[in-house]
Amino acid sequence: MAVGPDTLPTLHPVAGFKIGIASAGIKKPGRRDVVVMEFPESASVAGVFTKNAFCAAPVHLAKANMATGQVRYLVTNTGNANAGTGEQGMADAKAVCAELAQRAGIAATQVMPYSTGVIGEPLPVDKIVGALDAALADLKEDNWLDAAWGIMTTDTRAKAASEQIDVDGKTITITGISKGAGMIMPNMATMLGYVATDAEIDQVLLQSWMSAATERSFNRITVDGDTSTNDSCTLVATGASGVRIEADSAAATAFVEAFNRIMLQLAQLIVRDGEGATKFVEIRVDSAETSKEALDVAYTIAHSPLVKTALFASDPNWGRILACVGRAGIENLDLDALQIYLGDVCIVEKGGRAASYTEEQGQAVMNEEDILIHVVLNRGSASETVWTTDLSKEYVSINADYRS
Structure with missing residues (x-):
């Protein structure tokens, strides 16, 4: 796959x-x-x-x-x-x-x-x-x-x-x-x-x-x-x-x-061609204070099993992405200032769910093979992009059977 x-x-x-x-x-x-x-x-x-x-x-x-x-x-x-x-x-x-x-x-x-x-x-x-x-x-x-x-x-x-x-x-x-x-x-x-x-x-x-x-x-x-x-x-x-x-x-x-x-x-x-991949995911973090800060956020999202399995299920469970941003270790993070997007759909702003967001909008993005998760921290000028996949049942099967 x-x-x-x-x-x-x-x-x-x-x-x-x-x-x-x-x-x-x-x-x-x-x-x-x-x-x-x-x-x-x-x-x-x-x-x-x-x-x-x-x-x-x-x-x-x-x-x-x-x-x-x-x-x-x-x-x-x-x-x-x-x-x-x-x-x-x-x-x-x-x-x-x-x-x-x-x-x-x-x-x-x-x-x-x-x-x-x-x-x-x-x-x-x-x-x-x-x-x-x-x-x-x-x-x-x-x-x-x-x-x-x-x-x-x-x-x-x-x-x-x-x-x-x-x-x-x-x-x-x-x-x-x-x-x-x-x-x-x-x-x-x-x-x-x-x-x-x-x-x-x-x-x-x-x-x-x-x-x-x-x-x-x-x-x-x-x-x-x-x-x-x-x-x-x-x-x-x-x-x-x-x-x-x-x-x-x-x-x-x-x-x-x-x-x-x-x-x-x-x-x-x-x-x-990631093992078992069904999604190609671009994670873009803008307006960070430093490159390291942007990468910390991007990799926290990219490595989250909960985010990756939601991607596999095409489930717009945006709370998992929000939680990753919150636990990425960014000091003095202003939650009211940042925005999170799925594609061009704003899912988080002013510390919570975006007023304009609907589940149908999120679902439409998650149904695609190529997905963009875009985080705007609004605290600096550094930007970084990481590319990753979802986590599928096939990934587990491939690696469980790898030596057999």
Whole structure:
């Protein structure tokens, strides 16, 4: 189950960035579950990673190898997170990198590994290694859609976005994929995300744009309030277009705007495919004193089981939203000054139910798949937006049966 149309844009190949997909049968026989990505040594690589203290072995290794500045390959497996696996988990992640490096004729430190799936189980190294030759043989620039399917776990849809922009008469391409449906409340990025461009961009500048875009996209989504042990998002600039983008230029402005759109699309696609989701919910908080204050209100609403189940039932039980605003921890909150809206329908003002509100108005909004909850605190100029889902019976079923 997912919300909204299941359509993807044309996925433009990125010059200098090749992808190969193969089947290791980690969790299901025949499932294409190993993805290898290749790019030139001259490429710039930026990344953001989970802040979960129990972050997986591949996260530790990917961060360390990215720091060398010489990465050539990314390798991803699904079906097993290689998290909570101790010293053996790190040895297994290194073994996969070493095997890929040996086949590609590079150093093992030039490979960044990624894993996603069940936590606490040993990584099936032999199965993954057994699929590497097939993945390398499959390397090509137009494999984005197959890769989007290959990195999925409980997802029901592939998630991808792509844009081309004109820079000084030349075309720059930005294409990306992501995966995630449950255990989504990122504290850096999403469960897994990969974006590539054929522009030439300095690594330090690339990292700054990556971090800023992540904060406004993947760090503003939540399905269930759980931050994964494996969250990683990587951005690669191959430079194959021959167009170099410098800071504080018109080209930089155009690139950043397009890149930010890509990142937000990938993040919102995860919410739309949230486990068991039937609603796509935007929670906008305006006129807060600080960004943190706005986010505190937004996340209190987004993580409320009572609000989320009311959304699933299409029940305009506005008292649950009001209660969340009241318990968000905002000091000296003026209840008479704030307003709460469902869509464009005012449901709360002057400390209680809006005089103009009718149950029919609220019901009409709640019947929609895409719903806006809008809180206006009227105490400052800060605004923030968070995207989330409802909480359905299917979510419980998916996660109760996940390991079976």
